[in-house]
Amino acid sequence: MSAASVPGVPGYRAGPAERAAGWLRALAVFVIIAAILLPIFWIVLTAFKVPRDVYTLDAALWFAPTLENLRTVFEHPWNLGSKIVNSVLVASGTVLLAIPMATMAAYAFARFEFRGKQALFLVVIASQFIPAAVIVLPYFLMFKQAGMLDTRSALVLVNLSIVLPYAVWMIKGFIDAVPVEMEESAMVDGASRARVITEIVVPAALPGIITAAVFGFTLTWNEFLFALIISKQDALTLPIGLIGFRTDRGDLWELMAAGGILITAPMFVVSLLVHRQFIGSLTAGAVR
Amino acid sequence: MTTITLSGIDKSFGAVRIVRDLNLTVADREFLVLLGPSGCGKTTTMRMVAGLEHPTLGEIAFDGVRINEVPTQRRDVAMVFQNYGLYPHMSVAQNIAYPLKLRGVPAAERERLVARAAERVELTPYLARMPRELSGGQRQRVALARSIVRKPRVFLMDEPLSNLDAKLRVVARAQIKHLAQELEVTTIYVTHDQVEAMTLAHRVAVMRDGVIHQLGAPAEIYNDPADAFVAGFIGNPAMNLVDVEAEGAGVRAEGGLAIALAAPRPGRLTLGARAEDMRIVPASEAHFQAPVYTFELLGEATMATVMVGHTLVAIKAPKDLRLEPDTRIGVRFDPARLFWFDAASGARVRA
Known part of the structure; x- marks a missing residue:
């Protein structure tokens, strides 16, 4: 390995393989976070919907919230x-x-x-x-x-x-x-x-x-x-x-x-x- | 104002006998150092005095009153631990004040005593800090201050300087000596460092394998060692010890080197002499001759090392002497400062 390829050293630039690995890592993190947070997010949304909106995808994200x-x-x-x-x-x-x-x-x-x-x-x-x-x-x-x-x-x-x-x-x-x-x-x-x-x-x-x-x-x-x-x-x-x-x-x-x-x-x-x-x-x- | 008496103390951990039939009296206001290599039982002995370990056999007494059954907190001893044992969640001031708090000393009095103890060890600017914000030397002084904030019956110090760097150790050693003289409390100090023992102690107990090999004033131990172990443990550099066999009018070292010294008795012996008790002399006056193995400048002196048999022998020489390796030199002992030991048992053989 040349000195220029050592991470943290000035002048270091990631090669294509390293960049791809970085993206994959970010994607994996995103998937895990989504898997954990999406259901909670969905529950929170549902809690503020009127019954009619619960069963229709038209009102999945846009609906008139209620505290009822x-x-x-x-x-x-x-x-x-x-x-x-x-x-x-x-x-x-x-x-x-x-x-x-x-x-x-x-x-x-x-x-x-x-x-x-x-x-x-x-x-x-x-x-x-x-x-x-x-x-x-x-x-x-x-x-x-x-x-x-x-x-x-x-x-x-x-x-x-x-x-x-x-x-x-x-x-x-x-x-x-x-x-x-x-x-x-x-x-x-x-x-x-x-x-x-x-x-x-x-x-x-x-x-x-x-x-x-x-x-x-x-x-x-x-x-x-x-x-x-x-x-x-x-x-x-x-x-x-x-x-x-x-x-x-x-x-x-x-x-x-x-x-x-x-x-x-x-x-x-x-x-x-x-x-x-x-x-x-x-x-x-x-x-x- | 406490005399400590250990009589017939034995301590075993499982099958391992750490301390063997130990008898020792520490006089009132005496500074006694337990000195020995690691595993010799010195720390265990001190911990038994503190009540942190319990003897398997034997009796520990303060002023003649048996204390074996008295729990640590009621023995009124103070101890400085090797790793200081500070309370990380308390400030320096709270650490020092803790023994007073436990004794129900009123807050105002507590503050006064803490301030005085802190001043004695130069910690006053750090009283509000937490232990983790202190250097090693400062932590050591907190431990010291905590032990002197009250007047205990007995002081115990378990290698209090071993975690300090060499320079700081010298300063802290002087500080401890000064404190000890000032406080006049019976003290047991554990160390493996013979310099600490020599400089601090009224008396030194040299221990190995749970047994006291010699008990005496530092000068006595240095000048008149009871056996080869004590001789080799005390002094810097350690005493030269060479295995020899009496032969004719002289002795012969392993490897055949003849030394022109009369042995006190026939058979296998160990010859002991300190580096400063030997001189480099012309061949005609020498007890033996050997080539120089290494030659070192120490500053105030020089040190020539020669190989005798399979043993390196160090000789202290004047500071302006210069020798090349492999130069053949003559060496002369000071007959008055020569020690003979039985090669097998290590026991002193007096001429």
Whole structure:
């Protein structure tokens, strides 16, 4: 290779092959972005259409927007308002319980030596590989026995079982990256184990803990199968609310799209807020 | 005001015995250096004093009171870690103040003590910074300030200078020595650098394989090494150690070179002499002759190296001497500064 063909060197000019590769790369990126964003774009458009416009391609992009759908979904019989309340309570309840528990468990897995540690950790992770369909019936029967069917507490419990293993695993990774010397130096400085964890380890692993919290919130917020089986009327969450729009009079796409916005929007806001934290956490430990 | 006593300390990690039946008393206000190559058990010994490791056998006592079961945070020790162990989410001031905060010192008093500690290590302009915004030398000083902000019973320093560049190390070493004299706290300092040990210590414990080979004042260890390991570890350059066999009136090195020195006893021995205790002399006065292997200018002196048997032997020479490689030179030992060791065990053989 001649010196002139080294990228980044002044006077460098891309050859035809390199230029073609560049275009291909751009095209690939565009296709992937389109595949992800187009459905969301379509849902957003549909949410502001009157039913007549939903089924005609003439009004695919140009139509008179309406806020009617976003109002209708909060009215009887849809009542998405109460479902939003349920979703918020279940998701935040799950995260508020899961994160402290997961942090403590992760700390133990990261720092303590005890018999069967490896095996136990494996079991925790492996519990995620059990198909939900297998355990949904036992859950149903258990909650029925306990008289907890159609309660938000039951949903929180179920979601805890989903979120905890992920959270333990994620947070453990971040605690592993916290130098033990930091903890030892805090102990020498006079800190008890509890203070070491709350004042040294948790702040140092905070990006990971926030990541796990957001991830757990998202999982719970979107959870469908268990909510479908366990809730009936009082504890219905947003995703279950959406199936209500499939009526015997046909599918009410414009209302479903409006509900879809209500489900997606909070996640969108949350991810924007934690975006920086998230990126920081993904690259944490890569460089000193 | 604390005397540290280690009695019969053994420490094993699994099947590996890191520290073997160690007995050591560090006197009140003494500056003791644990010196040895990596893996010799020096850091483990210090960590047991801190309570970060627990002895498999034996007793650790402060002022005669057993502390084996006392957790680290209640031993009232301060420690400077090799990687400093700073808290990355706290500012320099918060880092230094943390031990005081844990002891419930009121904020105003805390501020005063932090300011004083920072001033002692010249960190005052950096108090508001975060650790990641500091250079290595500054971080090391934060760790130092954090350990001196209160008056602990015992100071522990684990290779605090090893992450600094050579120039900074000399400055920081002087600073630590100055601080130690000022604070008068019982100190254990771990290092593999014999220069640090020689310059800082009241007493040095030279360790290898979990055993203290020699315990004594730096001059004692330098001038009167207990065995070949200590002799070879202390000094720069290290003491010349040549394996020889007593033969007739003299000794013979491996490879056949005859040295005109009377051995203290027959058999295989190791002859030890420091570079500065040998002289380049005319052939008639020489104990042996050999061709120059390399010749180096050191500035304040020169260093001639010759091959004796399979061993390189360094001889310190006046600074204006010039020698070409392969020139045959005569070498004379200072008989008063000559050491004999058993070739197999390394034990000192006194004449």
